[in-house]
Amino acid sequence: MQITFTTLLDLLGTFAFAVSGIRHASGRQIDWFGAYILGLVTAIGGGTLRDLLLDVTPFWMLDPKYFLTTGVALVSVLIFKERLLKLGSTLFLFDTIGLGLFTVVGITKSIDAGLPFWVCIIMGTITGTVGGVIRDVLLNQVPLLFRKDIYALACVAGGVIYFLCRYLNLPMGVTESIASLTVIVFRLIAVKFHLNLPHLQAIKSKSKRL
Amino acid sequence: MQITFTTLLDLLGTFAFAVSGIRHASGRQIDWFGAYILGLVTAIGGGTLRDLLLDVTPFWMLDPKYFLTTGVALVSVLIFKERLLKLGSTLFLFDTIGLGLFTVVGITKSIDAGLPFWVCIIMGTITGTVGGVIRDVLLNQVPLLFRKDIYALACVAGGVIYFLCRYLNLPMGVTESIASLTVIVFRLIAVKFHLNLPHLQAIKSKSKRL
Amino acid sequence: MQITFTTLLDLLGTFAFAVSGIRHASGRQIDWFGAYILGLVTAIGGGTLRDLLLDVTPFWMLDPKYFLTTGVALVSVLIFKERLLKLGSTLFLFDTIGLGLFTVVGITKSIDAGLPFWVCIIMGTITGTVGGVIRDVLLNQVPLLFRKDIYALACVAGGVIYFLCRYLNLPMGVTESIASLTVIVFRLIAVKFHLNLPHLQAIKSKSKRL
Numbered sequence: 001m002q003i004t005f006t007t008l009l010d011l012l013g014t015f016a017f018a019v020s021g022i023r024h025a026s027g028r029q030i031d032w033f034g035a036y037i038l039g040l041v042t043a044i045g046g047g048t049l050r051d052l053l054l055d056v057t058p059f060w061m062l063d064p065k066y067f068l069t070t071g072v073a074l075v076s077v078l079i080f081k082e083r084l085l086k087l088g089s090t091l092f093l094f095d096t097i098g099l100g101l102f103t104v105v106g107i108t109k110s111i112d113a114g115l116p117f118w119v120c121i122i123m124g125t126i127t128g129t130v131g132g133v134i135r136d137v138l139l140n141q142v143p144l145l146f147r148k149d150i151y152a153l154a155c156v157a158g159g160v161i162y163f164l165c166r167y168l169n170l171p172m173g174v175t176e177s178i179a180s181l182t183v184i185v186f187r188l189i190a191v192k193f194h195l196n197l198p199h200l201q202a203i204k205s206k207s208k209r210l
Numbered sequence: 211m212q213i214t215f216t217t218l219l220d221l222l223g224t225f226a227f228a229v230s231g232i233r234h235a236s237g238r239q240i241d242w243f244g245a246y247i248l249g250l251v252t253a254i255g256g257g258t259l260r261d262l263l264l265d266v267t268p269f270w271m272l273d274p275k276y277f278l279t280t281g282v283a284l285v286s287v288l289i290f291k292e293r294l295l296k297l298g299s300t301l302f303l304f305d306t307i308g309l310g311l312f313t314v315v316g317i318t319k320s321i322d323a324g325l326p327f328w329v330c331i332i333m334g335t336i337t338g339t340v341g342g343v344i345r346d347v348l349l350n351q352v353p354l355l356f357r358k359d360i361y362a363l364a365c366v367a368g369g370v371i372y373f374l375c376r377y378l379n380l381p382m383g384v385t386e387s388i389a390s391l392t393v394i395v396f397r398l399i400a401v402k403f404h405l406n407l408p409h410l411q412a413i414k415s416k417s418k419r420l
Numbered sequence: 421m422q423i424t425f426t427t428l429l430d431l432l433g434t435f436a437f438a439v440s441g442i443r444h445a446s447g448r449q450i451d452w453f454g455a456y457i458l459g460l461v462t463a464i465g466g467g468t469l470r471d472l473l474l475d476v477t478p479f480w481m482l483d484p485k486y487f488l489t490t491g492v493a494l495v496s497v498l499i500f501k502e503r504l505l506k507l508g509s510t511l512f513l514f515d516t517i518g519l520g521l522f523t524v525v526g527i528t529k530s531i532d533a534g535l536p537f538w539v540c541i542i543m544g545t546i547t548g549t550v551g552g553v554i555r556d557v558l559l560n561q562v563p564l565l566f567r568k569d570i571y572a573l574a575c576v577a578g579g580v581i582y583f584l585c586r587y588l589n590l591p592m593g594v595t596e597s598i599a600s601l602t603v604i605v606f607r608l609i610a611v612k613f614h615l616n617l618p619h620l621q622a623i624k625s626k627s628k629r630l
Contacts, residue, residue: 027622146244202237412447
């Protein structure tokens with residue numbers, strides 16, 4: 001297996017997503033196997049839904065590295081515990097890099113499948129965010145995605161920039177880099193300045209049937 | 211885009227399903243983006259599962275109107291708030307029309323895929339109901355579908371009538387109209403007269419393993 | 421329909437899985453229809469996800485027996501109530517036999533699809549366990565699978581033994597029987613001796629963003 005720079009980023013992103021799933025599983029009467037599964041679905045859930053929708057072979061069937069990386073993430077958490085999370089900002093950076101990379105991978109695969117640009121942007125966003133949604137559903141919580149941060153909008157922004165670059169005929173590698181960086185910078189700024197979308201206020205319905 | 215009568219009903223149904231998802235999201239610390247997603251999955255979730263099971267391209271990839279209609283639904287809720295829901299019975303009617311229409315669309319697509327009649331009825335029911343189930347799961351609630359109303363049975367009834375009409379060699383348009391109306395009337399009657407199926411009483415198991 | 425020994429085991433396993441779903445639905449304000457659906461997804465959920473991932477027609481579209489068996493399970497629960505569950509250890513045995521059989525079916529289908537051995541083992545495990553996970557998610561609970569028993573690991577063990585037997589060129593029928601028995605015996609021993617994996621201790625994160 002040749003380790004390219006993209007592969008390395010992919011594995012770091014997978015590692016950070018898996019740690020996120022495993023950490024959320026901790027302290028909830030969940031055993032090691034359950035923690036592994038939660039790490040795994042966080043890391044591969046978004047790409048799996050994308051591939052099902054695109055009707056292509058789910059990416060993780062073609063290479064065991066995602067399963068192995070999640071195993072490494074579990075062992076790391078078991079060994080290093082809180083010390084791993086002292087790397088909080090490093091892990092957050094991996095997680096954000098993963099988000100940018102996964103989004104671009106999702107867009108590229110969807111272009112290859114011949115889909116229109118707006119579907120590609122949706123697929124990029126699904127790739128980046130759905131793993132965390134499945135993690136939260138399995139842990140019996142309303143998805144964080146719906147509550148805070150401008151997480152998904154960062155993916156959408158990266159997607160829009162991607163197609164702007166394509167429209168300008170920039171080379172593929174440049175387009176992908178700029179789009180990934182857009183996702184990353186967008187998210188970093190949102191977290192740094194505590195940018196959030198407004199919440200939807202309670203609406204009382206007189207009809208009990210809707 | 212030519213707006214036919216069926217397209218109009220489809221959009222009204224989508225709008226009502228989306229409003230249902232958005233309203234359920236309100237007052238729960240969920241932001242505008244989350245509310246949009248909840249409206250969207252309520253509107254397109256059932257048809258998406260159907261298309262995955264049928265192994266055809268998910269319908270919403272072929273036309274952005276479902277995303278746009280959900281956007282209109284969100285903006286309407288944000289602007290009109292409770293006033294929109296004073297239209298309670300109107301929205302309920304749209305929602306019920308949507309249910310009838312979605313069910314028939316699901317059946318027709320399944321017939322086109324060459325499936326036996328009982329699978330088509332199941333697909334019609336999935337099309338009409340699964341969006342609301344995903345909405346409730348994402349909001350961390352036991353699906354309403356399992357608890358009250360004869361919502362899903364209305365879809366099954368419509369499906370049975372559909373195949374009765376086909377058996378009688380009625381024209382396609384007539385068959386579809388009668389089946390849709392069956393779903394709609396069945397549900398209106400169930401709601402009007404508070405018809406519910408009995409609940410399943412608690413069963414205590416001595417085995418903790420089942 | 422010719423009833424072979426395997427078909428009989430398949431139906432007994434389906435029955436036991438469906439009873440498990442229906443029993444979990446009892447006493448929760450869920451109506452008969454909802455209980456049926458919960459029994460159904462418990463019985464067919466794992467195989468359905470497997471078939472979606474393998475991109476083959478979901479198995480239950482080809483034969484209504486799974487829907488009928490779930491109907492028999494619901495009627496049995498309604499008629500016999502607690503008396504059915506006095507059969508606790510019998511049902512537990514059916515359930516465990518079902519787990520062994522479903523796992524092997526999942527592996528065999530995945531080999532037919534040309535997948536590498538480690539994907540086949542994952543598919544066997546998905547076939548055996550995901551129905552129960554969907555049941556728990558719909559009932560708004562953290563999946564039992566993540567919390568106790570060595571349920572999923574029994575499937576993995578059966579899968580490893582399956583490929584060991586294949587490596588030794590044992591005949592297909594022998595391989596399948598040994599693998600099924602491995603799952604069954606593994607689970608019986610785990611339950612008998614209360615074997616559990618350790619839980620993942622709480623890990624406090626200083627970063628709120630992971």
